[in-house]
Amino acid sequence: MKLYGTLTSPYARLTRIVMLEKGLADRVELVWTKTRVADDPILAIHPSGRVPVLILDDGTVLEDTAVIVDYLDALAAPARFAHSADRRDWAYRGIEATARAMLDGLAVWAREVIRPAGEQSPGIIEHEARRAFRLADYFEGLLAKHRLSGPLTMAQIFLFGSLDVERRLPAFTWRDGRPSLVDWHARISELPSVRGSRPPSLP
Numbered sequence: 001m002k003l004y005g006t007l008t009s010p011y012a013r014l015t016r017i018v019m020l021e022k023g024l025a026d027r028v029e030l031v032w033t034k035t036r037v038a039d040d041p042i043l044a045i046h047p048s049g050r051v052p053v054l055i056l057d058d059g060t061v062l063e064d065t066a067v068i069v070d071y072l073d074a075l076a077a078p079a080r081f082a083h084s085a086d087r088r089d090w091a092y093r094g095i096e097a098t099a100r101a102m103l104d105g106l107a108v109w110a111r112e113v114i115r116p117a118g119e120q121s122p123g124i125i126e127h128e129a130r131r132a133f134r135l136a137d138y139f140e141g142l143l144a145k146h147r148l149s150g151p152l153t154m155a156q157i158f159l160f161g162s163l164d165v166e167r168r169l170p171a172f173t174w175r176d177g178r179p180s181l182v183d184w185h186a187r188i189s190e191l192p193s194v195r196g197s198r199p200p201s202l203p
């Protein structure tokens with residue numbers, strides 16, 4: 001199967017982390033592509049033009065991080081992510097959803113600031129910046145609880161993906177005054193799956 005991503009997509013990186021955590025690297029070919037360009041190559045793969053997208057060997061096209069994680073988790077036992085035994089741990093599920101919301105908001109912020117200066121919306125930037133820093137405070141206070149400190153969970157993967165947006169968005173200065181988050185991020189960054197999911201350097 002083939003997993004398409006761009007060098008900058010945080011969502012694509014999250015699916016690579018899950019692929020590595022599940023020991024599936026030898027079954028997945030990574031394909032680096034581009035989006036939002038003329039003759040967008042991903043449009044030849046599927047009409048939404050979004051990454052990540054996983055093409056199964058029978059040609060089935062799976063887009064969306066949650067669907068791809070679901071598929072990869074089901075492929076190799078033991079189930080740990082979409083199919084973990086504790087999907088009915090609603091306190092945890094709520095936190096996972098909030099970590100996902102953080103990444104979704106940061107993706108909007110990061111996209112807004114790469115638009116031409118005259119087309120950017122200060123209102124959207126301010127709204128998303130407030131959300132991102134508010135959620136950084138929330139997670140700073142929560143790190144010791146709710147499966148954020150133990151073995152890697154989807155909540156942790158979404159939180160890592162969110163914090164990692166700092167590489168594209170220097171204005172997201174989440175490190176200031178959040179020592180627990182800084183320590184947590186440093187530890188997660190060293191996990192083999194997280195290191196291995198880094199995109200190759202730009203040509």
Ligand SMILES: N[C@@H](CCC(=O)N[C@@H](CS)C(=O)NCC(=O)O)C(=O)O
Nearest residue numbers: 009010011035049050051052064065
């Ligand atoms: N809900 C999707 C979001 C994926 C997404 O926003 N992908 C971006 C890159 S980070 C994309 O492909 N953008 C290209 C476009 O919108 O045309 C998921 O979870 O996979």
